[in-house]
Amino acid sequence: MSKKDINEDIVFESEEESTPQDKLKKIKNKLKSCETERKEYLEGWQKARADLINLRKQDEEEKKRIREFAKEDVVLDLVSVLDSFDMAFSNKESWQSVSEEWRVGVEYIHSQLLSIMQSYGLTEINPVNEKFDPELCEAVETREGKDNIVVEVIRKGYRLKDKIVRTAKVAVGKD
């Protein structure tokens, strides 16, 4: 900062009016305000730097999460196909009335699809006769039965590796 700049910031009255003490006081005040400003800039820079570090960490974690679950959307879409198979199999009387060749063929296709999904880390959540757990299931109705025990799984849930991608819809027993 040149002497000219200092003089532009600090306005002195005429030489006759300002004493050396006055000049010193003004310079001290200016220094104090510069220190305050510097402190603000430093804090602002430190905050921005911390934000950048946090953002980079989160970006890395987000990329890792995307890599791990890149197939999740496709797997979830295919779960609805598994649901269709379950619905077809659930009506035992109708299913048994289909010719054996067709039944075996369709059951094989179901096994094949399930096997492929399992190779991607998909597992079923089918907690029939287990204690109702809201982390895994959603209760849609209550029925007569053992209290707080799942009496029927209305729609299976699924887990993709460690993540629950769909909770099971269940009927829960009530005394």
Added chain:
Amino acid sequence: MSKIIGIDLGTTNSAVAIVEGGEPKIIENTEGTRTTPSIVAISKTNERIVGLLAKRQAVTNPENTVFWY
């Protein structure tokens, strides 16, 4: 330096956000969703449950589940 959390405590769903890089960012909950049902319950084992878990057990425990309807 501590962060400030903003909470939208809605009648049906709630959301939580922070300001990051000058932009507001909604934080996901433990279930991975950006909104949480505004439901609270006391379970049969006397545990306090909130959000999605409270919603999932509402049918089995209506006397001890609170939400706006």
